[in-house]
Amino acid sequence: MGHNLxxxxxxxxxxxxxxxxxVADVPPxxxxxxxxPERLNAMTPEMQAELIAAMEDAAAGDCRVVVFxxxxxxxxxxxxxxxxxGMSDKTAPxxxxxxxxxxxxxxxxxxxxxxxxxxxxxxxxAGGAGLAAICDFTLATPAAKFGFTEVRVGIVPALVSAFxxxxxGDKRSRDLLLTGRILDAAExxxxxxxxxxxxxxxxxxxxxxxxxxxxANSPQSLAATKRLLAEHNKAWLDAxxxxxxxxNAQAREMADFGEGIAAFLEKRKPVWxx
Numbered sequence: 001m002g003h004n005l006x007x008x009x010x011x012x013x014x015x016x017x018x019x020x021x022x023v024a025d026v027p028p029x030x031x032x033x034x035x036x037p038e039r040l041n042a043m044t045p046e047m048q049a050e051l052i053a054a055m056e057d058a059a060a061g062d063c064r065v066v067v068f069x070x071x072x073x074x075x076x077x078x079x080x081x082x083x084x085x086g087m088s089d090k091t092a093p094x095x096x097x098x099x100x101x102x103x104x105x106x107x108x109x110x111x112x113x114x115x116x117x118x119x120x121x122x123x124x125x126a127g128g129a130g131l132a133a134i135c136d137f138t139l140a141t142p143a144a145k146f147g148f149t150e151v152r153v154g155i156v157p158a159l160v161s162a163f164x165x166x167x168x169g170d171k172r173s174r175d176l177l178l179t180g181r182i183l184d185a186a187e188x189x190x191x192x193x194x195x196x197x198x199x200x201x202x203x204x205x206x207x208x209x210x211x212x213x214x215x216a217n218s219p220q221s222l223a224a225t226k227r228l229l230a231e232h233n234k235a236w237l238d239a240x241x242x243x244x245x246x247x248n249a250q251a252r253e254m255a256d257f258g259e260g261i262a263a264f265l266e267k268r269k270p271v272w273x274x
């Protein structure tokens with residue numbers, strides 16, 4: 001590979017047009033960069049849909065590796081405030097549709113037939129932490145931060161919980177999901193959320209070297225191996241995701257959900273009911 005994935009700019013993938021992400025193809029590698037730097041790459045429904053489309057487009061073409069990055073100071077800070085603001089006014093079917101879209105995002109990433117790499121700097125929080133951790137390889141700079149902070153604002157981290165439990169086990173998942181605490185890169189490495197810690201100035205070079213290692217392998221073998229690994233957990237994951245979608249939708253009708261969102265937007269401490 002003769003290009004630096006951090007600086008290359010090229011035509012957006014296929015005929016698809018994106019507004020919240022930037023897709024750059026340096027064949028056979030696709031880089032998907034979350035591109036809302038003014039919002040710390042916070043997720044919106046539009047971004048979630050675009051990430052799904054960009055991954056599906058990569059799987060349908062000749063792509064051999066997909067790399068995820070974040071523009072600006074963070075990888076992804078979780079859901080956008082504007083999304084949180086409108087949540088309390090949604091109907092039950094709308095809440096379920098939101099949950100199903102997030103489930104599709106994580107499931108598409110988990111089952112993508114080509115290897116995936118997350119290059120994380122800055123914050124990877126809530127859904128952003130899920131996106132980073134579900135990738136086959138997660139590389140992080142020493143200053144990267146991770147956290148599944150949903151319980152702090154009255155949200156149930158239902159969808160990410162299934163994938164997190166698969167990755168680091170029940171006990172460790174309970175710690176992270178129930179406390180909502182922030183981890184540094186060193187602890188994330190120790191827990192198995194991160195594969196390697198890489199100096200910021202060496203991150204692009206390490207991503208490129210890893211991509212070259214993967215590209216040297218048989219693409220059919222890689223795809224078959226990924227299908228096999230996904231199949232190991234398919235029955236369990238099917239049930240877990242269905243339960244998570246339902247839990248996610250139901251949780252948005254809790255009193256604590258409304259209070260948590262209001263407190264977050266008003267920048268005050270929430271007053272929880274038992």
